[in-house]
Every structure is written in structure tokens, then in C-alpha cells.
Amino acid sequence: MNTAAAASLESYRDSLARIQPQLTGASQPWLAQQRREAAASLQQLGFPQRRQEAWRYTSVDRLLQQAFVPAGNDLPEIDLDAFVLPQLDAHRAVFVNGRFVAGLSSLEALPAGVTVGSLKQQIERNPIVPAKWLGQAAGVPLHAFSAMNTAAIDDGLIIHVAQGRKLERPIEVLHLTTAPTDAVVAQSRNLLLLEAGAQATLIERFTSPDASLYFNNSLSEVILQDDAELEHIRLQEESPAAFHLHSLFINQYERSRYRNTGFALGGAWSRTELNIDFLGPAAAAELDGLYVTGDQQLTDTHIDICHSVPGCQSHTNYKGLLHGRGRAVFDGRIEVKPHASKTDAHLHNANLLLSRNAEVDTKPQLEIYADDVKCSHGTTVGQLDPAQLFYLRSRGIDAPEARRLLCLGFAGEILDRCRIAPLRERVRAAVAALLAQAATAVEGE
Amino acid sequence: MLNIDKLQASVDDKPILNGVDLKVDAGEVHAIMGPNGSGKSTLAHILAGRDGYTVTGGTVNFEGEDLLALAPEERARRGVFLALQYPVELPGVNNMVFMKTALNAVRAARGEAALDAVGFMKLVRERLGLLQMDERFLKRNVNAGFSGGEKKRNEILQMAVLEPKLAILDETDSGLDIDALRLVADGVNALRSPERAMIVVTHYQRLLDFIRPDFVHVLAGGRIVRSGDRTLALELEEKGYGWLEQEDAA
Numbered sequence: 001m002n003t004a005a006a007a008s009l010e011s012y013r014d015s016l017a018r019i020q021p022q023l024t025g026a027s028q029p030w031l032a033q034q035r036r037e038a039a040a041s042l043q044q045l046g047f048p049q050r051r052q053e054a055w056r057y058t059s060v061d062r063l064l065q066q067a068f069v070p071a072g073n074d075l076p077e078i079d080l081d082a083f084v085l086p087q088l089d090a091h092r093a094v095f096v097n098g099r100f101v102a103g104l105s106s107l108e109a110l111p112a113g114v115t116v117g118s119l120k121q122q123i124e125r126n127p128i129v130p131a132k133w134l135g136q137a138a139g140v141p142l143h144a145f146s147a148m149n150t151a152a153i154d155d156g157l158i159i160h161v162a163q164g165r166k167l168e169r170p171i172e173v174l175h176l177t178t179a180p181t182d183a184v185v186a187q188s189r190n191l192l193l194l195e196a197g198a199q200a201t202l203i204e205r206f207t208s209p210d211a212s213l214y215f216n217n218s219l220s221e222v223i224l225q226d227d228a229e230l231e232h233i234r235l236q237e238e239s240p241a242a243f244h245l246h247s248l249f250i251n252q253y254e255r256s257r258y259r260n261t262g263f264a265l266g267g268a269w270s271r272t273e274l275n276i277d278f279l280g281p282a283a284a285a286e287l288d289g290l291y292v293t294g295d296q297q298l299t300d301t302h303i304d305i306c307h308s309v310p311g312c313q314s315h316t317n318y319k320g321l322l323h324g325r326g327r328a329v330f331d332g333r334i335e336v337k338p339h340a341s342k343t344d345a346h347l348h349n350a351n352l353l354l355s356r357n358a359e360v361d362t363k364p365q366l367e368i369y370a371d372d373v374k375c376s377h378g379t380t381v382g383q384l385d386p387a388q389l390f391y392l393r394s395r396g397i398d399a400p401e402a403r404r405l406l407c408l409g410f411a412g413e414i415l416d417r418c419r420i421a422p423l424r425e426r427v428r429a430a431v432a433a434l435l436a437q438a439a440t441a442v443e444g445e
Numbered sequence: 446m447l448n449i450d451k452l453q454a455s456v457d458d459k460p461i462l463n464g465v466d467l468k469v470d471a472g473e474v475h476a477i478m479g480p481n482g483s484g485k486s487t488l489a490h491i492l493a494g495r496d497g498y499t500v501t502g503g504t505v506n507f508e509g510e511d512l513l514a515l516a517p518e519e520r521a522r523r524g525v526f527l528a529l530q531y532p533v534e535l536p537g538v539n540n541m542v543f544m545k546t547a548l549n550a551v552r553a554a555r556g557e558a559a560l561d562a563v564g565f566m567k568l569v570r571e572r573l574g575l576l577q578m579d580e581r582f583l584k585r586n587v588n589a590g591f592s593g594g595e596k597k598r599n600e601i602l603q604m605a606v607l608e609p610k611l612a613i614l615d616e617t618d619s620g621l622d623i624d625a626l627r628l629v630a631d632g633v634n635a636l637r638s639p640e641r642a643m644i645v646v647t648h649y650q651r652l653l654d655f656i657r658p659d660f661v662h663v664l665a666g667g668r669i670v671r672s673g674d675r676t677l678a679l680e681l682e683e684k685g686y687g688w689l690e691q692e693d694a695a
Binding site (some may be wrong): 385386387388390391392393394395396397398399401402405406408409410411412413 | 493494495496516517518520521522526527529532533535536537538542543544546547548550551554586603607
């Protein structure tokens with residue numbers, strides 16, 4: 001391990017040792033033990049190295065050079081109006097630097113049998129659900145960042161939908177992070193439990209009121225019991241200086257359905273890890289994603305889908321638009337275990353490189369140990385088609401506008417997967433703005 | 446309107462056009478016929494400004510301007526339109542957005558105000574009616590998953606919306622059965638006007654039964670070897686292109 005990594009590891013460990021006794025539920029043995037074990041594993045895991053396959057294309061050096069301090073309890077003032085989508089009718093929970101802010105949230109209209117709010121408060125008031133489920137889907141930390149998150153479990157989002165309850169309106173969760181003075185690390189820990197037959201739509205937006213430097217190290221556990229359905233839309237628009245890591249662990253029981261549509265637009269360094277485990281037969285997961293990555297940006301997507309029971313479906317489709325000196329990584333893996341017959345698993349990643357200096361490392365993997373399965377995987381990396389460009393120009397459309405239309409067309413397939421119109425149009429506009437910026441940069445060169 | 450003078454062009458150093466001369470005036474329909482490889486499509490593409498061709502000699506003047514000096518979008522804005530032999534599919538690009546963007550770019554160049562969604566729909570509905578096409582075309586992505594006939598009709602719809610001064614139809618008949626051909630030809634005929642010139646590039650006489658040209662030119666070996674009226678096309682149909690080559694040799 002290099003010196004920067006060793007120094008960071010020590011400082012994180014020391015700060016964890018300092019804060020652990022002050023955290024919520026420190027006196028609850030189940031939680032204290034999880035935190036202690038995670039802190040202990042931190043030393044053993046060390047920070048990820050490029051020689052590890054899952055980190056081969058993603059260096060954490062830049063992240064470790066920063067001296068992040070844990071986000072404090074004093075939260076900066078937030079002008080919520082800057083973030084609200086007027087057309088979006090939703091229950092809203094707002095977190096600032098990983099902490100729930102009741103004053104900014106509007107959760108009054110939640111129906112009976114539905115809990116949305118602060119994990120911290122839940123642990124203090126009624127820890128039954130957290131005590132049973134926290135750590136179940138995530139398991140033993142895979143890397144130091146997960147260990148750090150677990151070692152400092154304090155606040156974050158909890159959603160609990162009781163058996164058979166169906167939410168009509170979506171739940172919108174704003175994860176705002178800001179570090180006006182010292183660079184902070186915010187670590188929200190999120191737990192979503194949909195009991196049998198429950199249905200919900202969750203929109204998570206990760207953003208910042210400013211361009212500050214911070215590290216958002218989030219971990220989410222999602223448990224979908226029999227026949228539960230969750231539509232999960234993630235919009236990552238972190239500050240341009242931010243580091244963002246979101247590890248998601250999704251456990252799917254019999255016939256449950258999970259749809260995740262992810263948009264990664266912001267941040268200097270961002271990584272999303274989606275781990276899907278099918279624990280009951282006939283469950284289905286649809287994962288769609290779009291990343292737009294430019295100068296000074298690295299966007300990394302890791303998808304790990306484990307088919308260990310028969311008859312489950314997973315359809316993954318990720319697309320990337322890279323401009324400037326943008327770098328992206330896509331690492332998607334499907335594993336079909338013995339006995340997981342009738343598995344239907346497809347994974348595809350397509351990338352459009354808009355400049356010579358953009359780079360993508362894409363690695364779809366398929367490991368099949370069962371018979372009678374339908375599986376495919378593929379990846380493409382290409383440039384705008386000159387024939388398409390000519391066609392648009394021959395109709396009077398100038399070259400920058402032609403490129404913009406083609407890029408939006410490329411992104412459109414994923415955008416259209418988002419069924420929440422105000423959010424979809426918001427993302428479409430954001431993508432268009434990023435492309436316009438990229439085009440201006442090209443002309444300026 | 447259009448004056449092509451001794452145009453020479455090559456692809457990858459291979460000469461394709463060896464001195465083409467052609468004059469086209471407003472209101473005229475010219476057919477350019479010729480065997481495969483004679484340079485018909487090359488001529489059409491060069492007029493629209495497609496990459497991949499090197500002009501090695503001659504000039505093309507369009508309404509007093511050097512057409513070859515203009516970018517493809519500038520040519521379109523001045524009123525040059527090429528209906529492609531193989532219309533390109535644009536997945537994810539909505540046909541209506543595409544046509545509205547194109548029309549407003551052309552209108553801006555003509556000094557006309559941009560049309561809003563309502564104004565555009567009014568205009569496009571009227572043109573759809575003229576071409577007997579239905580509105581479903583607008584909701585689809587440009588040419589994506591279109592049949593051969595639908596693609597060609599979509600080209601004609603774009604022409605009807607953009608209202609070019611000079612329309613070049615490159616092998617618009619290729620790949621069409623007789624019913625689709627009749628639909629496309631009816632559309633083209635509906636757009637004939639005293640202000641508009643058309644160049645119809647085709648291998649077969651068949652199209653000219655439906656779109657009656659004022660002039661017929663035969664392109665062979667990169668030059669126009671024969672010009673005449675519609676009877677020339679009929680003669681070609683009867684005798685084949687070999688007839689001209691033999692005559693030339695004689």
C-alpha cells in the first residue's frame with residue numbers, strides 16, 4: 001500500500017474509533033458489534049488497489065489524497081426551492097450530508113403501513129426492522145469503503161412498506177451534500193424493505209448546492225420480499241469536485257420485480273455498484289443506465305448479478321456518452337449458478353466516444369454453470385456515424401445541432417425507460433446542457 | 446438555376462466524373478439515366494455535399510453561387526434537397542423533431558420566423574394530406590424500422606416540408622414495388638411547380654412513366670453522352686444501354 005493510502009486508512013480508523021461511541025444506538029449490542037467488526041475489517045481489507053480486478057481501471061489515489069473529515073452535525077442552510085421539480089408530485093425526504101432533515105421533508109401524506117424517513121430515528125424509536133435487516137443484504141464488506149460505511153452507521157434513509165401496501169405517489173429522496181469549509185465524507189446508510197406484495201417507486205437524487213469537494217460514500221440495502229415491486233430511479237448530479245460511491249445490495253425473493261434506472265451525470269469521480277441476488281425463483285430485475293462523462297470525470301459502473309435460483313430474469317442495458325477527456329468504466333457480470341435453470345439474463349453496454357481523448361473500459365462477463373438458460377452479453381464502443389451526420393446536415397441542420405440530436409437520440413432509449421415524466425424531461429434537459437457545453441469546448445479548442 | 450460545367454470528380458484517386466455539363470432551370474424536370482457505375486449517384490452526392498468525393502475540375506453554380514464551396518447544411522438552406530437512395534435510420538431521433546429542426550434552420554436562412562409546435566403541426570398536416578400519408582410517420586423515429594417504401598415516402602415528406610428550389614431524387618424507385626412506386630411518384634408530382642427544378646436519377650425507364658421528365662440525359666463513363674426528351678428514355682428501354690456504347694464506338 002502506498003503512503004497516502006496508509007495515512008488515509010489510519011486517519012479514517014482513528015476517526016471511526018473516536019466517533020463510534022457517539023453514534024446512534026451505541027448501546028445496542030447488535031449495532032455496536034456490526035460497527036466494531038467493520039472497523040476491524042478496514043485494516044485487513046486496506047484500500048482497493050489497481051491489481052484487484054474490480055478496481056483495475058479505477059484508481060482511488062485521487063480520493064485518498066484528500067483529507068476528508070466526517071460530516072458534522074451542524075448542517076448548512078439549504079434553499080430547497082433550487083432542487084424541487086415543480087411538476088413532480090411525490091412524498092419527499094431530504095438528507096443533508098447524510099443526515100435526515102425533517103424540516104425540509106414532506107412526508108405527512110404517507111399512507112398507513114409505510115415508513116419513510118430517518119434510519120437514525122428508527123433505530124432510536126423502534127429498532128426491530130433495522131436490527132433484523134441491516135447488514136443482511138450487504139454481508140461482509142467487500143472493500144474498505146463499505147467497511148467504513150458500516151463502521152459508522154448512523155443515519156440514512158429507511159423505507160419500509162408493509163405487506164401488500166402500494167404507494168400511489170413516488171417517494172423522492174434528495175441526498176444533498178455540501179462542504180463549504182473542510183472537505184467532508186458523508187456516509188448515508190440506507191435500508192429499504194418491501195414486504196410481500198408491496199409496491200413503491202423511489203427517486204433518489206444525489207446533488208449539491210455548490211461546487212464543493214466532498215466524498216459521498218453511500219450504501220443501500222434493498223430487500224424485496226415475495227411479489228414486491230420497486231421502481232428505483234437514481235440521478236447522480238453531484239458537484240463537479242465530488243467523489244461519489246454508492247454500493248447497492250438488492251436481495252430479491254420469489255417473483256419480486258426490481259427496475260433500476262440510473263443516470264450518472266456529475267461528480268469528478270463516481271462509482272456505482274449494483275449487486276443483485278436472486279433468492280427466490282421467478283424474480284426479475286431490469287437495470288438501465290446512462291452516463292455522460294467529460295473532462296475531469298471518471299464514471300464507473302459495476303454490476304454483479306447472481307442467478308442462484310431457477311427462472312429469474314435480468315435485463316441490463318447501459319449506455320455511455322463520453323466527451324472531452326472523460327473516462328468511463330463499465331464492468332458487468334452475470335453469474336448463473338448450477339440449478340439456476342430457465343435463467344433469462346442479458347447484459348449490454350454501448351458507448352459513444354465524442355472525442356479522441358475520451359476513454360472507456362468496458363468488460364461484460366457471463367459465467368454460466370447451468371443448463372437450459374437464455375443468456376447474452378455484449379458491448380460496443382463507437383463514434384457518431386458520418387452517414388447520419390450527413391443526412392441531418394443535408395436537411396439544413398448545422399453540424400453541432402446534428403451531433404446534439406444524434407447524441408440525444410442515443411441517450412433517448414435509456415431516458416425513455418424513466419416513466420416519471422417531469423424527472424425524465426429534467427434529465428433530458430441536463431444531458432442536452434452537458435452536450436452543449438461539450439460542443440462549446442470543442443469549438444474553443 | 447443550376448449550371449454544372451465540365452465537372453470532374455474522383456473517389457480514392459479513381460476518376461468517376463469526367464466532365465459533366467448540365468443546365469437546369471426553374472420548373473424543369475431532368476432525368477439522368479445510365480448504367481450501374483456510370484457516376485449517377487456520385488453526381489447527386491456531390492451536389493448535396495457528401496464527403497468522400499474529390500472534385501478535380503469544373504464548377505457548379507447554383508443561383509449565382511459556387512455550390513461546391515458550401516457546407517451541406519448551407520446548400521440545404523439555399524434550397525438544394527437530396528432524396529437519398531438509402532435513407533439513413535436515426536434511432537432515437539423523433540421524425541417530427543427532426544423535420545421541425547430542419548425546417549426552422551431553413552426558415553432562419555430565408556429570413557422567416559421559426560415555427561412553433563402548433564404552426565409546424567399545421568404545416569406538416571397539410572403536407573401529409575398532399576402526399577396521402579398518415580400522421581403515424583411523425584411519431585416514429587426517423588426511418589428506424591421503416592419499410593423501403595416508407596423510407597422513400599418519408600424523403601418525399603421532408604421535401605414537401607422543406608420546399609426546396611432544386612430537388613435531386615437519387616434512385617428513388619430502387620427497391621419499390623409498383624404500388625409503392627406509384628405512391629412516391631404521386632408525391633413527387635404533387636410537388637412539381639414552376640419555381641422548382643427536379644433532377645431524377647434512375648437506372649430504369651419505369652419511374653419516368655410516372656414522373657414525366659422534360660429532359661432526359663444519359664450518363665456513361667462519367668460524362669453525359671446523350672440528351673433528349675422523353676423519347677430517349679423509351680429508346681433506351683427498348684435497346685438497352687449497350688446501344689449507346691456501341692454507337693459511341695462506331
